[in-house]
Amino acid sequence: xxxxxxxxxxxxxxxxxxLLRRGVFGSRVKTFRPEKxxxxxxxxxxxxxxxGISFLFISRHGEKGYEIAAPFVNYRANIWALKxxxxxxxxxxxxPGAINAKIKPGDLVVADDIIDQTRQxxxxxxxxxxxxxxxxxxxxxxxxxxxxxxxxxxxxxACRDGSVYCCTEGPRLETAAEIxxxxxxxxxxxxxxxxxxxxxxxEMEICYASLCYVTNYAEGIKKRGFxxxxxxxxxxxxxxxxKVESAIGAFPAILVKTLRKLSASKRECGCRHxxxxxxxxxxLEKGLLKAVSKKHSR
Numbered sequence: 001x002x003x004x005x006x007x008x009x010x011x012x013x014x015x016x017x018x019l020l021r022r023g024v025f026g027s028r029v030k031t032f033r034p035e036k037x038x039x040x041x042x043x044x045x046x047x048x049x050x051x052g053i054s055f056l057f058i059s060r061h062g063e064k065g066y067e068i069a070a071p072f073v074n075y076r077a078n079i080w081a082l083k084x085x086x087x088x089x090x091x092x093x094x095x096p097g098a099i100n101a102k103i104k105p106g107d108l109v110v111a112d113d114i115i116d117q118t119r120q121x122x123x124x125x126x127x128x129x130x131x132x133x134x135x136x137x138x139x140x141x142x143x144x145x146x147x148x149x150x151x152x153x154x155x156x157x158a159c160r161d162g163s164v165y166c167c168t169e170g171p172r173l174e175t176a177a178e179i180x181x182x183x184x185x186x187x188x189x190x191x192x193x194x195x196x197x198x199x200x201x202x203e204m205e206i207c208y209a210s211l212c213y214v215t216n217y218a219e220g221i222k223k224r225g226f227x228x229x230x231x232x233x234x235x236x237x238x239x240x241x242x243k244v245e246s247a248i249g250a251f252p253a254i255l256v257k258t259l260r261k262l263s264a265s266k267r268e269c270g271c272r273h274x275x276x277x278x279x280x281x282x283x284l285e286k287g288l289l290k291a292v293s294k295k296h297s298r
Contacts, residue, residue, distance in 0.1 A: 006047065008259055009056040009082045011092040013193055014066065014215075015248055016059040024252040025057060026050025035081035038293055039122075040074050042081035053259050056085060060092075060193065069171040070192035076122055079200040084289060088272070089262055090201055091144060091255060092210040095244075096165060096191030097173075097218035097235075099183045105236060106243025108157055108250075109212040110148045111165040114139050115187055116195040118169045123196035125203050125292050131283060132203055134274050139198045143269045144209035144262065151257035152211070157250050163188035165212065167195035173232070176220030190218050204288055207271040211254065213247040216240065 012019065019025065025048045034041040046057040058078055061068050082090065103109060116123070126132040145161070152159035166187035168174055174182070174190055182190055194210055201208035216236040217224070224235050236244070278284050284291045 006054050006056050007086055007088045008054075008262060009058065009087045009090050010255055010259075011078065011090055011197065012057060012059045013093045014061060014095045016061065016093075017063055017065055019248075019252065020046070020057075020059055020063065026053075026256075029054075032085075035077070035084065037077045037080040037084075039076040039080060039125075042074065042077040045081060045085065050256050051260075053256060053263060055259050056082060056087060058082070071118075071120065071170050073193075075196055075200055076125060079197065079204055079206070080125070080289070083204040083206060087206060088267060089141070089144060089207040090197075090209075091148065091258055092194070092197060092208065093251065094165075094191050094193045094210050094212050095215040096189040096194075096212050097216045097221075098188070098214050099166070099179055099190055099218045099221060100163070100188035101217070101221055103160065103163070103188060103214055104243075105214050105216050105240035106247050107214045108152050108159040108247055108254075109163050109189065109214060110140075110145050110152075110159060110161055111189065111194070111210060111212060112138070112140055112145060112162040113164045114194060114198065115164060115166040115182070115185060116199075117182075118167055118195050120169065121196050123199045125200065131275070131278050134202060136199070136202075138270075139202070140209040141207035141269055141271050143265070143267065144207055144258070147258045147261040148209060148211050148254070151254045151261060152250075154257060155250055155253045157247070157254065159211075163212075165189045165191060165194050165210075168192055173235075174219055179218045179220050189214070202271060202274045205272050205274050207267060207269060211251070213244060213251075215244055
């Protein structure tokens with residue numbers, strides 16, 4: 001039975017557990033235990049209320065620290081659980097490195113395209129079927145992207161509108177040769193977390209976009225010595241670290257402003273019609289969730 005709670009959700013990336021602990025997202029009304037899905041258990045889901053806005057929240061990498069690296073996140077279970085609770089829009093965040101040297105650590109970026117270089121992640125709910133053949137001209141929802149950029153600017157933060165995010169498998173960082181290759185493909189950013197979330201969200205007809213805060217220059221972009229025992233082993237300077245902390249500190253205000261803008265507008269984008277072709281064929285006559293559940297119960 002579908003238990004609809006809220007229409008908007010936030011998927012928190014790196015450092016989400018810190019912000020959860022500090023209580024910066026408002027009043028936590030309820031926490032749902034990990035949801036059972038046809039794809040395993042989801043992460044815990046929190047219901048927050050902040051200044052009249054209600055939304056669901058998932059910490060992608062864990063509740064107490066960086067417990068689950070990007071390759072091992074159960075993306076399908078998380079998106080499925082949010083869909084089951086009635087979510088129509090998802091704002092995510094990610095902390096990639098910069099391939100484009102014009103983008104600096106601490107900058108905020110709203111990506112508009114993605115290159116998927118992951119190798120072992122399930123990127124469809126419809127594995128083994130003829131469904132899921134959907135267009136990706138705009139992998140990130142244009143309505144959420146616009147709201148994110150406007151909210152960042154109104155919060156006094158510069159925000160780059162549009163960039164190409166290359167998602168790698170991890171958990172290791174990329175080699176300098178790989179970065180040169182991704183740059184030649186047109187990638188501006190490199191990270192490990194934004195695939196397959198937008199693809200899965202689109203299959204569930206959920207709007208999805210991400211706010212990125214740049215953590216460091218990618219390997220080979222700037223000459224950096226190796227430092228033992230530090231985050232990124234010396235790829236991030238102390239000055240850059242302070243800029244990154246400042247960007248993270250702006251997240252709660254930007255996210256709440258974005259959620260407020262979205263809550264006051266109707267969904268007019270194409271995300272909500274992604275599976276209409278299959279619906280017209282009668283393949284989804286009982287709804288997306290029931291159609292997939294039926295397949296996996298056989």
